[in-house]
Amino acid sequence: MIKAVRKGIVGNGVETIKDLANLLSSKNYRGSVIFTAEPTNDQRKMLEDICPTKALFSIKENNAMGLDNGKCIMCGYCSVVSEAIKISNKPVIPAKIKSQIIDYSNPQTFPSEKSYEQIGNELKEKIQKIFGRSLAIRQVDAGSCNGCEIEITALNNPIYDIERFGIHFVASPRHADVLLVTGPASRNMEIALLRTYEATPGPKIVIAVGACACSGGIFGDTYATTGGIDKVVPVDVYIPGCPPRPEVLIQGLLLAVDRMIKNGK
């Protein structure tokens, strides 16, 4: 290996990136699926057939097609068989209501994008309003493949540094405001998840992280899984993705706090 001469990593330079919006998502990122044209009848059949998690579905009434981002695992198989579909390098936006994570082949507007710093600061204000200074998160793995955990762990690294916004991970559900749940809720974890939920003091919010938590994902609804966290506990926010990027996780947290004010819980 060529040894480049550069400033050492063990120095005191600031590694945390202020505006990640443009920097992070590389142009190759396999993100959300976009309809570029209205799929024809044949294409629709083909797309429904190729989609491994049945995220793509036909709508009979207007001959259009829908995409449930909560099921999509971003494998990109659909873009190979059909011209009507393109993979963008933008992640899917989290939503509070399950129907909001569904896209349609009919044209529609995309929500405005905010930079990472902006999102964080908005979040900081909201959190301060509700909880005074901080938001405590308890992460629960209900049968995930560990992919989502890698991204959640990344929130704590010096580059994303989520603690600067007053959000931190706690060791017990008794100390938590938010449950960040991953996995398709395996049957063996069902009781544990329910107990963790019950142990969390109110007001509490539950965030389903990843395609598995939103819908069962590739693991579906089988003898060993329950097909999504919302089958076991009430979910406030859905964060799609396989796995969702760290900045999308922050967006999900923002949504969660927003919801809390509205419900006045």
Add this chain to the structure above:
Amino acid sequence: MNNTNLENYAKEITDKFSNKITTTYQNNDELHLNVELNDMPKICDYVYKNLNARLATIICSDEQKNTGGFVIRYVFEKDGAFIFIIVSTGQGLSFPSIALHVPAATLYEREIKDMFGLTPTGNPDTRSLVLHEHWPDEIFPLRKEFELETKVKRQEKEYPFLRVQGEGICEIPVGPVHAGIIEPGHFRFSILGENIINLETRLFYTHKGIEKLAESMKLDETLLLSERIAGDESVANSSAFCQAIEKIAQVDIPKRAKKIRTIFGELERIYNHVGTLAGISTDASFPFGAARLNILKERLMQLNESLSGNRILFGVNRIGGVRCDITDENKKLILETLSEIAYDFDKIILLLKSKSSFMDRLRGTGAIPKKIAYDLGTVGIVARCVGIDVDTRRDHPYGSYYLHNHKTPQELMQHQIEMEKRTGDALARFEIRVQEVRDSFDIIEESLNLENDALFTSIPERLEPFRSSLGWAESHRGQTLHWVMIGENNSIFRYKIRTASFCNWPVIEQAVLNDIVPDFPLVNKSLDLSYSGNDL
């Protein structure tokens, strides 16, 4: 591959048990011996003790429709070859246990009991493993008559943990929901003061029915499923699955694809090892080192994304080759990024090694006795940290690893001396990971001279039903072994997955015995085992 070796073993076993082996069949690097159920323990014992072969896996499949019974395949690994000892249970629902001769077989037999309802007669541990106490007794998910979508009722029952009794002994139950951001599992410590007297692990909380699910999927979908066996081993597991299918289809993938698989496999190893080293640093109470290493991990994950479109390398492989190309531009990116990371990595490791409190924390912690590591059939880092010299990349070269196996006699000697010195503690595992990261940098650099051929080769439309094959890869945790049997119409008849974690989990109960409770997180992290890869 090692055809002469294989013939020698075939001859040795058939000479010894000539009248007991009904048929022999040889295929590339697999030797299949069909034997009678009652003769099986003796033959397994001979292969294990006299041939010194390692138990690689035990595969059960429900072939009642084809052969009129359940078929159990005992797979032993020796010198780059796999020896299959195949028995059929016929009408009966039990088989003799080999757990007392081959300790590593215990868990496989308990798994078969849960998933197929076959009783291993003579296995000392009769408790359930995969299906927890709340599953009804008469549910056997991997039998063919069991429907994938069945929702079974819960029943009330207690799991009998091993009770340690005596004055001053108390129990600490931990999990399944842990304090950190990790996967679920239950640990039951019996302690005297701070000293751990006994540890019992209870896993399979993340059991998602992957093996059963695969039987209802198309081949391309199963590939996606194999990537998600354990999110951080996606390249290793999908490569192993692809290789199994490619061997069944009898196709040879292009050289370019082989090298790209190797490169992504090593990228996966680097980012995970760096992450584990960061975790070790956290658990040894040195957050500064952890923060710096996590910066490197993040950079590596961003590199992953620009190369493959996914931060944890989902979507690299396809059956017959690879999906993502490495262009000249990418080559430059890899070289530049890795040279920076290699430079920073060396600096951090130097820093960590200069902190005596850090090194003291690792030295002697979580030491594994060599005999136990051998008996439990450990693989990967866990085996290498006690000096058991196994590495799938060298023993069963796949991808383009055969290009990296040439060592001079002097290097070989040095390697052997290194192996002898290893003590099996957390420090040994730390050092091996550091070394492997450096080796991976070299392997990637050497692999970048890609051939100019295709990215993939097409496989036949229809694969011959009931052909089966093994695929393997060395993940950052160790050997992952996938066995696929094709069914009718290109479906999957049986997909047996054995990741490194399944072999290595039992060792943690032994590794903590000389330690105190606060050492447990460090021991656990230094072993770096996957829950999802174990539970399937």
